[in-house]
Amino acid sequence: MGKIIAVHSYKGGTGKTLLSLNLAATFVKRGKKVCLMDLDFRAPSLATILKIEKLDCWLNDYLNGTCEVDKILLNLTERFPNGGEMFVGLANPSTEAIREMSAKDRKWEMRALGRLLALRNSLIETKGFDYLVFDTSPGLQYSSINAIVAADLVLVASTFDRSDVDGTRRMLRELYDLFEKKTDLILNKILQDVSSKPGKEALQAKIKDVYQVPLLGVIPCFCDVLKGEGNFIFAQEKPEHPFTKILDEIAGKIDSNNV
Amino acid sequence: MAAQEGLGKKPLQVLEKIRENLEKLNEKMEVMIELQKHGKREPELLQDAPLDVMTLLSMPDHLRKTAMAVCRLGRATAEEIAEQTRRARAVESAYLNQLVVMGYLKKERKGRKAYFFVDRESQEG
Numbered sequence: 001m002g003k004i005i006a007v008h009s010y011k012g013g014t015g016k017t018l019l020s021l022n023l024a025a026t027f028v029k030r031g032k033k034v035c036l037m038d039l040d041f042r043a044p045s046l047a048t049i050l051k052i053e054k055l056d057c058w059l060n061d062y063l064n065g066t067c068e069v070d071k072i073l074l075n076l077t078e079r080f081p082n083g084g085e086m087f088v089g090l091a092n093p094s095t096e097a098i099r100e101m102s103a104k105d106r107k108w109e110m111r112a113l114g115r116l117l118a119l120r121n122s123l124i125e126t127k128g129f130d131y132l133v134f135d136t137s138p139g140l141q142y143s144s145i146n147a148i149v150a151a152d153l154v155l156v157a158s159t160f161d162r163s164d165v166d167g168t169r170r171m172l173r174e175l176y177d178l179f180e181k182k183t184d185l186i187l188n189k190i191l192q193d194v195s196s197k198p199g200k201e202a203l204q205a206k207i208k209d210v211y212q213v214p215l216l217g218v219i220p221c222f223c224d225v226l227k228g229e230g231n232f233i234f235a236q237e238k239p240e241h242p243f244t245k246i247l248d249e250i251a252g253k254i255d256s257n258n259v
Numbered sequence: 260m261a262a263q264e265g266l267g268k269k270p271l272q273v274l275e276k277i278r279e280n281l282e283k284l285n286e287k288m289e290v291m292i293e294l295q296k297h298g299k300r301e302p303e304l305l306q307d308a309p310l311d312v313m314t315l316l317s318m319p320d321h322l323r324k325t326a327m328a329v330c331r332l333g334r335a336t337a338e339e340i341a342e343q344t345r346r347a348r349a350v351e352s353a354y355l356n357q358l359v360v361m362g363y364l365k366k367e368r369k370g371r372k373a374y375f376f377v378d379r380e381s382q383e384g
Contacts, residue, residue, distance in 0.1 A: 040319035110311040117330060145312040149330065178316060178329060 002124035006151035014157040015188040020135035022235040032130040037089040041101040044091035058092035097133030116150040184216035289353035308362035317375040334376040
């Protein structure tokens with residue numbers, strides 16, 4: 001049975017979009033049928049990264065109840081040869097759409113949650129998707145908490161920045177725990193040396209103390225990834241890069257149902 | 260006399276009717292017991308309160324667990340919820356009815372079964 005994964009973080013700039021996109025691409029490489037959804041309605045970025053300018057139906061329209069889910073799914077499988085299937089549901093990046101989404105009330109958010117929950121039936125059970133990957137807004141936003149409630153697994157991206165660590169710890173106790181969500185941590189932009197076994201073990205011990213949740217992966221700070229400027233999908237174009245290999249390990253762990 | 264004759268003719272239906280009424284009464288009792296157990300009485304029946312995620316977050320843990328199970332299952336009986344939460348059916352029945360009283364869930368009877376669900380679409384924003 002397929003899984004819904006929400007990628008979330010306390011602060012912005014932790015690499016949620018980078019992780020979501022590359023994790024989705026890695027699953028596709030592993031032969032899976034994947035749908036990546038941009039639930040960051042305040043700062044949509046997947047449309048830009050994937051170079052898609054105009055669409056008849058955005059994810060916004062599905063949540064508004066004005067478009068069926070089939071209409072918002074964009075099939076990008078051609079861009080991902082030799083693998084599974086890749087679909088995306090994109091957030092409308094226009095200023096007007098962002099403004100409109102930020103002014104929604106509680107009842108709208110409740111209905112939006114219902115539509116996110118309905119994706120399990122419409123996409124996973126009916127259309128056989130293996131993974132739905134939700135890229136979310138940072139912090140305690142309605143759209144992000146909706147995504148977390150609808151998800152089976154929450155991947156929390158965090159850096160070692162002090163305010164990020166503190167905020168992430170709070171969210172673990174006061175958000176994910178309350179919803180009884182399976183939560184795993186991915187550390188990103190790490191400067192400590194994790195190339196050696198003792199270095200990695202020391203970091204893991206430290207993390208276990210700080211967060212009390214399983215550590216799914218540690219991604220060092222790669223200047224190459226930053227140099228890419230979000231112009232291409234790293235995991236796809238640089239198969240030999242350590243970043244790609246770490247993503248593959250993470251996808252492997254999720255795939256083998258270890259997490 | 261007429262009632263007695265009726266009883267003689269359809270004892271099964273009458274007994275079933277009594278059982279149904281007792282079950283309804285039982286559910287009401289469970290709600291009252293729950294409200295007593297968890298402190299203050301709810302002031303009055305709230306009409307159609309939205310069960311959004313912020314409401315879920317601010318709920319007491321025991322009710323959130325039940326409400327989350329309803330979110331997951333969509334539409335379910337107390338028994339189905341109890342299977343998910345691994346708590347007793349009677350406990351879930353009480354919590355579900357409490358959520359109905361609070362206006363977060365709707366309840367619909369189909370024969371002998373009572374189904375609980377979040378009525379998201381009928382609540383106009």
